[in-house]
Each structure stands twice: as C-alpha cells, then as structure tokens.
Amino acid sequence: MKTKLAMATLAAMVAAAPAMAELTFTALSYRTGPYAANGIPFADGYEDYFTLLNERDGGIGGEPIRLVECETGYNTEKGVECYESTKGEGALVYQPLSTGITYQLIPKATADGIPVHSMGYGRTSAKNGEVFQYIFNYPANYWDGASVAIKHLLDVNGGDLSGKKIALVYHNSAYGKEPIRTLEVLAEKHGYELTLLPVDHPGQEQKSQWLQIRRDRPDHVIMWGWGVMNQVAIQEAVNIRFPMENFIGIWWSGSENDVLPAGDGADGYKALTFHNLGSDYPLFDDIQTHVVDKGLAAGAGDQIGTVLYNRGLYAAMLAAEAARTAQEIHGVSAITAEQMRDGMENLVMTEEKMAALGLPNFGPEFSVSCQNHGGDGYAAVAQWDADAGEFTLITDYMQSDQDVILPLVAEDSAAYAQEAGITPGCK
Amino acid sequence: MPDTLIFGMEVFLNGLMAGVLYALVALGFVLIYKASGIFNYAQGVMALFAAMTLVGIMEGQVPFAHLINAILGTEVHHFGWHIPAFLAILLTMGVMVFLAWAVQRLIFRHLVNQEPIILFMATIGLAYFLEGLGDIMWGADIKKLDVGLPQGINTAIDEVTYGWFGYGFFIDNLDIVATVIAALLVVVLVMFSQYTKQGRAMRAVADDHQAALSVGVSLNFIWIMVWSVAGFVALVAGIMWGTKSGVQFSLSLIALKALPVLMLGGFTSIPGAIVGGLIIGVGEKLFEFLVGPLIGGATENWFAYVLALIFLVFRPQGLFGEKIIERV
Numbered sequence: 144m145k146t147k148l149a150m151a152t153l154a155a156m157v158a159a160a161p162a163m164a165e166l167t168f169t170a171l172s173y174r175t176g177p178y179a180a181n182g183i184p185f186a187d188g189y190e191d192y193f194t195l196l197n198e199r200d201g202g203i204g205g206e207p208i209r210l211v212e213c214e215t216g217y218n219t220e221k222g223v224e225c226y227e228s229t230k231g232e233g234a235l236v237y238q239p240l241s242t243g244i245t246y247q248l249i250p251k252a253t254a255d256g257i258p259v260h261s262m263g264y265g266r267t268s269a270k271n272g273e274v275f276q277y278i279f280n281y282p283a284n285y286w287d288g289a290s291v292a293i294k295h296l297l298d299v300n301g302g303d304l305s306g307k308k309i310a311l312v313y314h315n316s317a318y319g320k321e322p323i324r325t326l327e328v329l330a331e332k333h334g335y336e337l338t339l340l341p342v343d344h345p346g347q348e349q350k351s352q353w354l355q356i357r358r359d360r361p362d363h364v365i366m367w368g369w370g371v372m373n374q375v376a377i378q379e380a381v382n383i384r385f386p387m388e389n390f391i392g393i394w395w396s397g398s399e400n401d402v403l404p405a406g407d408g409a410d411g412y413k414a415l416t417f418h419n420l421g422s423d424y425p426l427f428d429d430i431q432t433h434v435v436d437k438g439l440a441a442g443a444g445d446q447i448g449t450v451l452y453n454r455g456l457y458a459a460m461l462a463a464e465a466a467r468t469a470q471e472i473h474g475v476s477a478i479t480a481e482q483m484r485d486g487m488e489n490l491v492m493t494e495e496k497m498a499a500l501g502l503p504n505f506g507p508e509f510s511v512s513c514q515n516h517g518g519d520g521y522a523a524v525a526q527w528d529a530d531a532g533e534f535t536l537i538t539d540y541m542q543s544d545q546d547v548i549l550p551l552v553a554e555d556s557a558a559y560a561q562e563a564g565i566t567p568g569c570k
Numbered sequence: 571m572p573d574t575l576i577f578g579m580e581v582f583l584n585g586l587m588a589g590v591l592y593a594l595v596a597l598g599f600v601l602i603y604k605a606s607g608i609f610n611y612a613q614g615v616m617a618l619f620a621a622m623t624l625v626g627i628m629e630g631q632v633p634f635a636h637l638i639n640a641i642l643g644t645e646v647h648h649f650g651w652h653i654p655a656f657l658a659i660l661l662t663m664g665v666m667v668f669l670a671w672a673v674q675r676l677i678f679r680h681l682v683n684q685e686p687i688i689l690f691m692a693t694i695g696l697a698y699f700l701e702g703l704g705d706i707m708w709g710a711d712i713k714k715l716d717v718g719l720p721q722g723i724n725t726a727i728d729e730v731t732y733g734w735f736g737y738g739f740f741i742d743n744l745d746i747v748a749t750v751i752a753a754l755l756v757v758v759l760v761m762f763s764q765y766t767k768q769g770r771a772m773r774a775v776a777d778d779h780q781a782a783l784s785v786g787v788s789l790n791f792i793w794i795m796v797w798s799v800a801g802f803v804a805l806v807a808g809i810m811w812g813t814k815s816g817v818q819f820s821l822s823l824i825a826l827k828a829l830p831v832l833m834l835g836g837f838t839s840i841p842g843a844i845v846g847g848l849i850i851g852v853g854e855k856l857f858e859f860l861v862g863p864l865i866g867g868a869t870e871n872w873f874a875y876v877l878a879l880i881f882l883v884f885r886p887q888g889l890f891g892e893k894i895i896e897r898v
Contacts, residue, residue: 175702177819179710315868341868345820347811348827350584350742351858351870357740358577371820374712378814382722382742400712404816408722443636443709445647 164477165209166202166466167233168193168459171225171240174442176216177345178370180400181451183442185240186212188455190441191434195426196463198433203466204476219243226251235466235483236260238458242318245278250563253277258484260465262458263288263394263417267321270517271556272488273567279487281461281518282509283417283543285367286551288393289322290543291415291522292365293329295391298538300362305334310356312349312376313367315341322367322393328547346372353379366392373401381408388413391524397534398450402527410529413537417522418457419505420534422448426501450525450534457506464500465490484570488513507540513569520548571735580731580739581859582852587745589851590752591810595828596835596843597755598803603837605776605796608678608689612697614825616666616801619700621808621817622708623665625715628658633707655717659805666801667794674794682789701822710819715812719747748810752844755806759799759840768795776838826871833878836891845889853877 170189173182193208202208211232213225222244226237237252237259239245245265252259253276260279261269267286269278283291297304311326313319323339330337338361340352346368353376356364364385366376373396380390388411392401397414430447434440446452469478469486478486491510497503507521520543525534560567598613610616626633630649639645653661677692720743728738763769774782775792783789808817811824835846854870854877862869881889 174710175705177823179705180712180818183710339867341866343868343871345823347815347820347824348588348870350588351581351855351862354577354581354584354740354859371815371818374818375815378721383740384723400816404712404714406714406716443639 164206165233166206166478167209167211167235168462169225169229169232169234169237170210170212171215171222171237171244172212173215173217173240175214176218178217181370181398182217182240184398184446184449184451185455185458187441187444187446188452188457189238189459190455191430191447191452192456192459192463194434194439194441195430198437198439199429203463204470206476208463215239215241215244217241219247223247223251230255230257233480235478235480236462236487238262238462239265242266246317249275249278255480256484257480258487260458260462260487262454262461264318266559267517268552268555268559270515270552271567272511272513272516273569274556274560274565275516276570277484279511279516281490281511281516282492282507283520283522284517285318285321285393286325286548287517287520287543288415288522289325289365290329290520290548291524291541292391292393293326293333294541294544295413295524295538296363297333303333307335307363308338308359308361309335310338310340310359310361310364311367312340312342312352312356312364314346314369314372315343318369319367322365324551325547326365328551329544332544332547342368342372342376344372345370346375349375349379352376353383353385356380356385357383363389363391366390366396368392368396368401374404377402377405377409377412380412381405387411388526391415394454394522397525399532399534400451402529403532407529409527412527414525414527414534415522416450416525416534416536417506417540418453419502419536420450420453420525422453424502424505429501453505460500460502461490461492464492464496487511488516488570517552520545573737576735576737578856578859580737581855583739583741584745585852585855586848587741587749587851588855589831589848590745590749590844591807591847592827592831592850593835593844593847594748594752594755594803594807594810595824596831596847597752597759597840598800598807599825599828599832600835600837600840600843601759601796601800601803604840605772606678606689606793607686607776608693609686609837610800611690611693611825612700613800613804613828614822615697615700615704616669616804617808617811617824618817618819618821619669619704619808620662620666620801620805621715621812621821622704622713624658624662624717624805624809625713625812625817626708627661628653628655628717629713631708636709637706659717659809662805663802666805667798670794670797670801673797674790678793679790697822701819705819713812713817715809715817717809717813719744719809719813721813744810744813751806751810755803756840756844762799763840768792772796827874830874830878832888833875834881834888836888838892839888839890842888842890849881850874850877 172186193210197208211229215222242264245261248259258277267284269275269280342349391413394415402409465486468489469482470476473482493508497505509518521540523536523540524538526537527534602608602610630651632646635647724741724743727741732738771787772792831846831850835842854874857873858869
C-alpha cells in the first residue's frame with residue numbers, strides 16, 4: 144500500500160511539474176588531429192560560456208542548456224557524420240568550425256531546417272540571406288577581411304596604395320583562395336600590384352615563396368594561412384628580415400600559436416580580428432567564479448583569455464543572444480531550430496547589450512536581417528607584442544568596402560541560387 | 571650575369587639544403603626497411619613524438635599531466651626545472667630506445683614471418699597510437715623548440731655573394747647546420763654498418779633472416795637496435811623541422827616529403843636517401859622557380875612525385891636500391 148501511495152505521489156508530482164526542456168547546442172570541435180592546438184581553445188571558450196550561463200543564470204530564459212560535443216578532427220567526413228548523428232537531439236544551431244564541413248552542411252541543414260553559423264569562415268556569399276536562408280556568417284566574412292586589410296594598408300600609407308606591391312601568401316585551397324577576387328578588384332580600385340603566392344598543404348616548406356618575396360620586395364604581405372603554414376610563414380619572414388609591421392594575417396593566422404614558435408622575431412606581426420582580446424572584462428570574472436572555481440572549466444582550463452578561446456566564447460555568446468532573441472519573438476522559452484533561425488535573423492548586437500553581458504567593446508556592433516546574414520563587415524587589426532606575449536588591438540573596428548563586397552556577394556549568391564534551383568526570398 | 575641565373579643559383583643552393591632536410595626523414599625509413607623489410611609508416615610520427623618528448627623533458631613538463639589531474643584532481647603541470655638541451659637529447663634518446671624495445675617486444679616479435687603488408691599495417695596502427703600517446707603525454711599545444719641552433723640568414727654568404735653578383739644569397743643557418751649533421755650521420759651510419767660487429771649483423775639480417783639466425787645473430791637484438799637508430803634519426807629530423815615550425819602535430823606529415831626521396835633513392839641505400847633528397851630538393855625548387863609562375867605556383871608537392879616517378883620508369887629499384895631478381 145505504501146509503495147502504491149508513493150508511486151501515485153511521484154506520478155502526480157511529475158504531472159504537476161512544469162515542462163523542463165533543454166536548449167541543445169552542438170559543438171563540432173576538434174580536440175585531436177593536426178589542428179588540435181587551435182581547436183582546443185575555441186572549444187573551451189564555447190563550452191565555458193554555456194557552462195557559465197547554466198551555473199549563473201540557470202540557462203537562457205529559464206531553460207537549461209545542454210551542450211553536445213562531437214569530435215571532427217577537422218575532417219570534413221567526420222564533421223558530416225557528427226551532424227547526422229546529433230541533429231536528432233534537437234540541435235538549435237550548428238557551428239561547424241571548418242569551411243569544408245560548412246560547405247557540406249549548407250544543403251543538408253537547409254533541408255533539415257537547422258541554422259548554421261559559420262563565424263568568419265565558410266561560404267562568403269552566405270551573407271545573402273535570401274538565397275542562404277539557414278546559413279549565417281556574421282559578424283564578418285573573408286571578403287570583409289580582405290577589404291579591411293587593404294583599408295588598414297591605406298591608412299598606414301597615407302590613403303594611397305598606387306604603385307605599391309602587395310603579396311598574398313595563401314593556403315592553396317578553397318579557403319586560401321577566398322580573398323583573391325576581392326583583392327584583385329581592390330587592386331584595380333587602388334592601383335596596387337598584387338602578387339599571388341600559393342603554399343601547398345600543410346605548408347611546412349615555404350622556402351620558394353619567401354625567396355620570391357625577398358627578391359620582389361613587396362611593400363606588404365597579406366597571409367591567408369592555417370595551422371603549421373602560419374608558424375612557418377612567420378618564421379621565414381623573420382629569417383629574411385621582412386618587416387613584421389608590414390605582414391598582416393587573416394583572423395585564422397592570428398593566434399598565439401602562430402607567433403610563439405618564432406620568438407621575439409615575431410614582434411610587430413599583425414592580424415585581423417572581429418572580436419577583442421585578452422581577459423580584462425567583467426564576464427571573465429564571472430567565468431572564474433562560476434566555472435573555474437567550481438572545477439567546471441572545459442579541457443585543462445588553461446586557455447582562458449587566449450585569442451581562440453575568446454573567439455569560441457564570442458561564438459557561444461552570439462548563439463545564446465540569438466536564442467534569447469528567438470524566445471522574445473516567439474514568446475516561448477523552449478525554442479525549436481526553426482525559431483532559432485528567426486532569432487539569428489533578427490539579432491542585433493549593440494554596445495549596450497555587450498556591456499550588459501560583461502563584454503564591453505568586445506565585438507563590433509551589427510545587426511542581421513533577412514537580406515543580410517553576414518552582419519556589417521567590421522574587423523579590426525591586432526598586433527603581437529612579443530615582450531608582453533599578447534596581441535592587442537591597434538585600430539578601431541573598420542567596415543569593409545561595401546561598394547566592392549556587396550556586388551561580389553550578389554554575383555556569387557545568384558550563381559549558387561541558379562545552380563541549386565533556389566528562388567531567393569525571405570521566409 | 572642575368573638576374574634569372576643569379577636567382578636560379580640561389581634557388582639551387584636552397585634546394586640542396588631543403589633536400590638534406592628531406593633526406594634526414596628518409597634515412598629513418600631506409601634503416602628499418604634495410605634491416606627488417608618493414609616500410610615504417612610511423613617514421614614521421616616518431617619524429618613528432620621524439621621532438622615532443624625533447625621539449626617536454628627540457629621544459630620539465632610532467633608527462634600525462636592532464637590525465638593525472640583528471641583522475642586525481644590534482645593540478646600538476648611542471649616539475650619546476652629546466653634541463654639543458656644536450657642532457658635532454660640524451661634522455662629523449664633513452665625514451666626512443668625504450669620505445670624501440672616496446673615496439674619490438676609488443677608488436678613485431680609476434681609478427682615474424684608475416685607478409686610485408688601485415689607488417690606495414692602494423693606500423694600504421696603504431697603511427698596512430700603514437701600520435702595519441704604523444705598528445706596525452708605532452709599535450710596538443712604548439713611548442714617552441716630551442717636547442718641553441720642558429721637560425722636566420724647567414725650574413726657571411728649574404729655579403730660574399732653580394733660582392734660577387736650585387737645580390738646577396740639567402741641561406742638559412744639552420745639549413746647549414748642540418749647539412750653538416752646529415753653528412754656526419756651518413757658517415758657514422760655507413761661506418762657502423764660496414765665496420766662494426768653489430769653493423770655486419772644488421773646487414774646479415776637484412777640479407778637473410780634465417781641464415782643470420784643460423785649463425786647465432788639475435789634477430790630481436792638487431793631489430794631493437796635498428797628501431798633505436800631510426801628513433802635517433804627521427805629525433806634529429808624532429809629537432810631540425812621542429813626548430814623551423816614549432817613542435818606540433820603537423821611534424822608527422824614530414825613523412826610525405828620523404829616518400830619521393832625513397833622512391834628516387836631506393837629503399838635500401840643510405841647514400842641513396844641523401845642523393846635522392848638532394849635531387850628532389852633541387853628539382854622541386856627549380857621547377858617552382860622556373861615553371862611555377864607560369865602555371866599558378868604551388869608545384870613543389872606534386873612535382874617531387876613526378877620527378878620520382880620519372881626515375882622509377884628507368885630504375886624501378888631507385889637510383890641506389892638493390893635490384894630484386896626473383897627466379898621461378
């Protein structure tokens with residue numbers, strides 16, 4: 144009798160309790176393999192932010208967060224397997240952290256109605272939300288990066304690049320070739336001479352490219368590298384005594400991992416970024432209190448404040464804010480992937496909002512819309528200080544040349560729409 | 571003198587230097603193949619593992635620290651000391667000898683008389699195991715390796731060539747050191763195999779396992795010795811490449827650079843590895859310099875294999891490899 148009574152009480156309690164849903168986020172991370180050194184800090188930052196929200200706020204809008212991590216090893220096939228094996232768990236958004244995986248997921252996720260956020264990577268023309276309705280790449284894309292690099296070079300050359308020589312050292316892959324078209328169009332506009340220097344994967348041997356740079360003496364070198372290619376390029380630049388302040392990398396060539404092996408010689412090297420650096424923000428105090436001190440830090444807990452940790456944290460913050468926006472739009476806390484897409488499409492990041500989150504001046508202000516899934520194309524330049532052992536911002540956030548970027552986006556996305564049989568429009 | 575010729579000479583010299591670095595990796599393959607007929611897929615990973623171990627020992631890093639901390643809830647990462655490079659190299663060599671013993675004892679002793687493809691597959695497994703072991707022992711972060719080797723432009727060569735041609739050649743000091751070390755290594759290895767009892771035993775095992783066994787040569791000892799020497803060569807290659815790019819996972823991919831060298835020089839010849847390395851190094855650099863700009867560049871990786879294939883057509887056993895004649 145007592146057992147029956149207890150079971151009846153338990154059943155009544157379960158029935159009376161409010162529905163306790165979870166917001167499921169996935170982390171397609173790579174903590175192993177050739178790029179693990181970069182994948183680990185990003186994954187740690189991503190995870191720590193969600194842990195903080197759970198521990199401090201009880202999740203987002205009262206709904207606890209469940210993070211499902213799947214190891215891709217930065218391998219496209221494994222990444223697709225991760226997507227297939229986790230999409231049934233109610234994933235709200237995928238951040239593939241790989242251009243190759245992103246390209247594979249564009250048609251799949253669109254068909255499944257799950258949004259993808261490729262932050263600073265992936266298919267650049269996904270900025271056109273009327274064609275890529277489920278794909279987002281805010282706050283900046285590769286073409287923005289190329290344009291902001293040229294803007295910076297304009298600034299340091301008194302606004303005139305005519306007659307200057309600029310070399311692009313790039314990973315000989317779809318990723319590395321992304322900026323070429325933009326840089327060529329900008330070369331016509333600003334009158335600089337562009338030299339293209341491809342480096343084969345993985346990029347451990349770059350003697351030919353740097354001998355050519357030494358012979359040609361370009362005024363500036365822009366790098367679109369990844370992994371070991373970055374470290375070797377910076378070391379070779381040091382070896383030939385190329386002025387580091389004239390060497391600027393895309394944001395995937397601008398972490399501590401890239402400069403530390405070259406030692407003091409790397410001092411002055413520049414890299415683009417679309418978020419701020421270091422750990423001097425109120426939010427990091429909360430991470431210490433609610434995550435680290437409780438022994439809940441992701442991984443070994445030794446990456447906090449590094450460039451790529453901050454990028455992972457920023458990606459998680461943008462995902463959380465999009466989820467919050469979706470909750471507000473739909474008036475429910477337990478949102479679906481489709482509702483998450485709406486949240487992403489209506490995301491507005493203001494300085495007030497970032498300050499309230501404990502991350503003042505951490506990223507550029509931007510807004511997303513149906514037509515614009517890529518934000519407003521702002522990026523800044525950071526410089527490596529070898530003595531201090533840190534990158535610091537040396538410019539404000541600068542907007543890319545929209546007169547050049549927008550027509551390129553329209554052209555490329557129109558070609559994709561035609562190829563995929565998509566009729567552009569808003570949902 | 572035309573600029574193209576002057577630049578071409580600089581490219582030629584740098585090709586020779588790059589070739590030496592390729593040859594350093596290829597040497598490890600040759601040693602093991604020569605003594606045991608095993609194509610050691612794990613040679614690149616051994617270079618990575620050796621370099622990681624060297625940095626870990628030099629920096630006083632606690633091996634398996636993450637694992638220990640996760641299990642015991644501790645926060646140990648470093649012993650708090652730094653070990654001089656020379657001593658650390660000796661200690662690393664000890665680790666590589668232990669690895670050789672373990673590989674022989676736990677894997678290859680059980681695979682005696684198996685088909686070569688089985689042995690090859692075993693080395694693939696070994697490569698992946700070592701990758702994981704290295705990560706767990708020392709962490710996956712990129713490590714700076716500084717054993718005191720000079721790096722950067724050699725100013726003497728720069729000045730002398732500037733005086734001759736009005737253009738100073740770039741030669742990396744690290745490449746010069748690598749060349750000297752590779753030359754010493756080849757001399758020592760050739761003398762070892764020709765003039766020592768163990769070297770002669772190694773060659774006997776390479777020629778015929780059964781015959782060597784019948785005259786009292788210990789197969790186990792020879793194989794452990796060969797894997798140890800290959801471990802030493804891997805350590806040297808790991809130091810050279812690790813100094814250039816930092817010690818990181820991609821170091822294991824240097825094996826890709828050794829394959830065309832082996833195809834060209836032959837799998838069984840120590841001098842062949844060196845000559846093959848030099849031909850590949852010079853060939854790919856000159857091709858990139860002369861033809862690369864006309865076809866979009868990035869030709870080095872594939873051209874090295876094309877060059878090796880051209881040689882293979884005329885000498886299937888490689889330039890210095892032993893011709894295999896099988897009678898029916």
